[in-house]
Amino acid sequence: MTPGARHKILMVGRSTPYWREFYQSLTPAEFELVWPSTGPNDSVLAEIEFASGNPPAEWLARMPRLKLVQQGGVGYVDTYVQALRERGVPFAITPEGTCLGVAEHTVLLMLAVYKHLAHAHAAMKAGQWPHEQLRPNSYFLYDKVVGIVGLGRIGTDVARRLRGFEPRQLLYYDLFPKPAEVERQLGVERATLDDLLRASDIVTLHVYLSEGSRQMIGERELGLMRRSAVLINTSRGEVVDEAALYRALRDDKIWGAGLDAWTEEPTPPDNPILQLPNATCTPHMATGTVDADRMKFEAAIANFRRVLRGEPPLNVVSPYAEALSRARNAQ
Numbered sequence: 001m002t003p004g005a006r007h008k009i010l011m012v013g014r015s016t017p018y019w020r021e022f023y024q025s026l027t028p029a030e031f032e033l034v035w036p037s038t039g040p041n042d043s044v045l046a047e048i049e050f051a052s053g054n055p056p057a058e059w060l061a062r063m064p065r066l067k068l069v070q071q072g073g074v075g076y077v078d079t080y081v082q083a084l085r086e087r088g089v090p091f092a093i094t095p096e097g098t099c100l101g102v103a104e105h106t107v108l109l110m111l112a113v114y115k116h117l118a119h120a121h122a123a124m125k126a127g128q129w130p131h132e133q134l135r136p137n138s139y140f141l142y143d144k145v146v147g148i149v150g151l152g153r154i155g156t157d158v159a160r161r162l163r164g165f166e167p168r169q170l171l172y173y174d175l176f177p178k179p180a181e182v183e184r185q186l187g188v189e190r191a192t193l194d195d196l197l198r199a200s201d202i203v204t205l206h207v208y209l210s211e212g213s214r215q216m217i218g219e220r221e222l223g224l225m226r227r228s229a230v231l232i233n234t235s236r237g238e239v240v241d242e243a244a245l246y247r248a249l250r251d252d253k254i255w256g257a258g259l260d261a262w263t264e265e266p267t268p269p270d271n272p273i274l275q276l277p278n279a280t281c282t283p284h285m286a287t288g289t290v291d292a293d294r295m296k297f298e299a300a301i302a303n304f305r306r307v308l309r310g311e312p313p314l315n316v317v318s319p320y321a322e323a324l325s326r327a328r329n330a331q
Contacts, residue, residue, distance in 0.1 A: 009034065068089065070303055115138050204232040216240075
């Protein structure tokens with residue numbers, strides 16, 4: 001590296017003047033942020049040492065100095081992680097900010113669905129006062145059975161926050177069982193997916209997208225849920241069969257849903273789920289806060305500095321299939 005030169009970080013996405021100023025204000029002097037055009041030339045890519053966000057796979061061969069890709073969240077795709085691994089480049093996720101944001105948004109959706117927040121707001125804006133109309137069909141989060149599908153970082157944060165609402169029971173399903181002491185501290189009990197679906201008043205999804213989790217909640221699984229149950233999805237849209245969910249909500253097979261993740265994003269305005277009165281919808285905004293963006297970028301910078309010091313980066317992930325194989329061999 002040329003003396004005095006700065007370490008270049010490829011910024012993937014968010015290139016408006018606001019975001020450029022925001023990230024520049026958080027960037028230490030030893031780094032330089034690079035926002036590529038649609039097709040950056042080879043001379044630009046050849047100098048990139050770090051990436052914030054996921055560069056297109058076809059760019060990877062053109063970045064011989066790339067040391068680390070830092071995903072600004074916790075979701076990832078196996079094939080992309082494997083493509084980086086084949087080039088000797090680690091892929092790290094950013095739980096800082098992400099987990100907190102998703103956990104808060106998950107609880108928000110639970111309460112919003114149970115208290116008909118969207119309906120109440122729209123009614124008041126239209127000059128109505130639905131003080132009594134919503135009462136027979138509104139509920140507490142208190143004393144409910146909540147099933148957490150995926151007790152990783154986010155699922156764990158959700159469990160911690162739910163305990164303050166005094167649920168009757170917190171169930172969890174995860175391919176990787178937690179130690180008994182962790183279960184005790186969180187107040188959770190492990191269950192099979194089918195048993196969790198049958199028993200829960202609220203089912204909340206916190207799994208990343210892989211071939212094993214794609215449409216893991218479909219017609220059969222929705223059919224196991226109580227007619228009074230609520231489904232919350234703040235993970236990935238493709239974890240749920242959207243057509244099956246629409247039918248279940250339309251036909252009152254389940255009571256309601258709170259959705260922040262969609263199969264197609266942006267989801268089309270004619271998505272029939274958006275028209276259902278028992279669906280509360282947000283545009284994949286769980287971590288869409290200034291606080292989360294600041295925490296995530298500062299964590300990325302800290303990880304880049306670790307690499308420059310010769311230390312291993314934090315929160316590096318393996319392809320899902322490999323992680324699952326290791327867990328099964330350990331049992």
